[in-house]
Amino acid sequence: MHNILMYLCGMYSSELIKGTLKTIVLKLLSETKQMYGYEITQKVKELTDSKIVITEGALYPMLHQLEAEGIVTTETVNIGKRVRKYYTLTSSGEERAKEKIFEFADFINTMNVLLDLKPRVSYV
Amino acid sequence: MHNILMYLCGMYSSELIKGTLKTIVLKLLSETKQMYGYEITQKVKELTDSKIVITEGALYPMLHQLEAEGIVTTETVNIGKRVRKYYTLTSSGEERAKEKIFEFADFINTMNVLLDLKPRVSYV
DNA sequence: GCTTATGCATAATATTCTTATGTATCTTTG
DNA sequence: CAAAGATACATAAGAATATTATGCATAAGC
Numbered sequence: 001m002h003n004i005l006m007y008l009c010g011m012y013s014s015e016l017i018k019g020t021l022k023t024i025v026l027k028l029l030s031e032t033k034q035m036y037g038y039e040i041t042q043k044v045k046e047l048t049d050s051k052i053v054i055t056e057g058a059l060y061p062m063l064h065q066l067e068a069e070g071i072v073t074t075e076t077v078n079i080g081k082r083v084r085k086y087y088t089l090t091s092s093g094e095e096r097a098k099e100k101i102f103e104f105a106d107f108i109n110t111m112n113v114l115l116d117l118k119p120r121v122s123y124v
Numbered sequence: 125m126h127n128i129l130m131y132l133c134g135m136y137s138s139e140l141i142k143g144t145l146k147t148i149v150l151k152l153l154s155e156t157k158q159m160y161g162y163e164i165t166q167k168v169k170e171l172t173d174s175k176i177v178i179t180e181g182a183l184y185p186m187l188h189q190l191e192a193e194g195i196v197t198t199e200t201v202n203i204g205k206r207v208r209k210y211y212t213l214t215s216s217g218e219e220r221a222k223e224k225i226f227e228f229a230d231f232i233n234t235m236n237v238l239l240d241l242k243p244r245v246s247y248v
Numbered sequence: 249g250c251t252t253a254t255g256c257a258t259a260a261t262a263t264t265c266t267t268a269t270g271t272a273t274c275t276t277t278g
Numbered sequence: 279c280a281a282a283g284a285t286a287c288a289t290a291a292g293a294a295t296a297t298t299a300t301g302c303a304t305a306a307g308c
Contacts, residue, residue, distance in 0.1 A: 015146075015264070016231050018296055019139030027239050038255050044238065051234050058296055060257060082255060082304050105241055107140050108232055110175050114168070115151050117229055139295070142265060162286050182265055184288060206273050206286060 017052060021062055023104050024054070026097035029072065029089045036084045037063060063087055071096055141176060145186055147228050148178070150221035153196065153213045160208045161187055187211055195220050 028040055035043070041054045066072045071093040075086045089097060111117070152164055159167070165178045190196045195217035199210045213221060235241070 015143035015296090016228065017143070018264075019142045019294095020235065021296080022139075024238060036255080038253095042254095047238050048234050051230075052238070055297065056255090056257080057259090057298070062295090064257095079255090080304070084255070101239055104140065104235070104239065106175075108235070108241070110172050111144065111228070111232070114148060114171050114176070115225055115228065117232070139265090142263095142295080145265080160286080162284095166285095179266060180287080181267070181289080186264090188288095203286090204273070208286070 023100045026100050030097040034086045034088050036086050147224045150224050154221040158210045158212050160210050
């Protein structure tokens with residue numbers, strides 16, 4: 001279904017989203033301090049009107065990777081009989097988040113030039 | 125080298141570029157009517173100050189795929205004893221190019237909201 | 249009670265790119 | 279004039295990153 005409708009029913013062809021997951025996660029964590037996986041998926045869905053939907057099969061391995069790299073630390077909390085795993089940026093993680101967001105803003109500007117889109121994006 | 129320097133020496137972490145190759149190629153073809161592969165790699169390098177460098181290992185298979193899908197047609201031209209393969213958008217290819225560029229502009233806007241970047245990008 | 253939502257996780261597969269390799273001609277430069 | 283670099287195509291092996299499918303378990307809504 002490669003027509004105008006696909007943009008109304010809330011999906012990008014998946015290849016575009018590829019590569020932005022880490023940036024999105026780091027941005028959310030840099031704003032909210034502490035989030036758990038499921039919360040991240042819902043927040044992204046909400047903020048993008050379901051245009052970007054993060055799958056759990058992509059998110060959880062990514063979070064584990066960030067933890068292994070020392071970008072985030074985790075805290076497991078019991079909610080009734082269920083478990084919630086909260087993720088928090090380390091100080092090096094906050095640095096990494098800034099870099100990633102700056103990089104993305106710069107990338108967008110480059111793409112705008114290439115595709116004749118306007119105007120430029122700034123991240124301050 | 126995850127620091128500010130990597131943005132000056134002209135490289136994005138490769139995952140960002142992933143997914144944008146088809147959009148870039150279709151955009152260039154929609155402007156220049158007729159281009160050959162090597163020309164595309166050089167044009168992108170030039171327009172982006174070497175920030176985006178398309179590798180041949182990615183480009184040629186993509187062009188072949190576009191041809192198989194009827195998005196482009198090819199014309200082989202002899203330059204001396206060498207061969208050049210020119211690619212031209214079909215009419216359905218021109219339609220596809222517009223869709224892809226529109227989709228990307230929309231994606232950028234969504235990401236801007238998500239990442240608190242401003243302002244919005246418009247493609248008219 | 250049954251369905252949906254919440255919440256974690258992993259494995260198999262698909263997609264898309266990088267890196268490496270191969271072939272061949274043309275141009276520049278010491 | 280020989281070597282190096284640029285031009286021009288192509289494909290294969292491997293890496294990275296995502297989707298889809300599956301699994302388990304508790305909580306909430308109807």
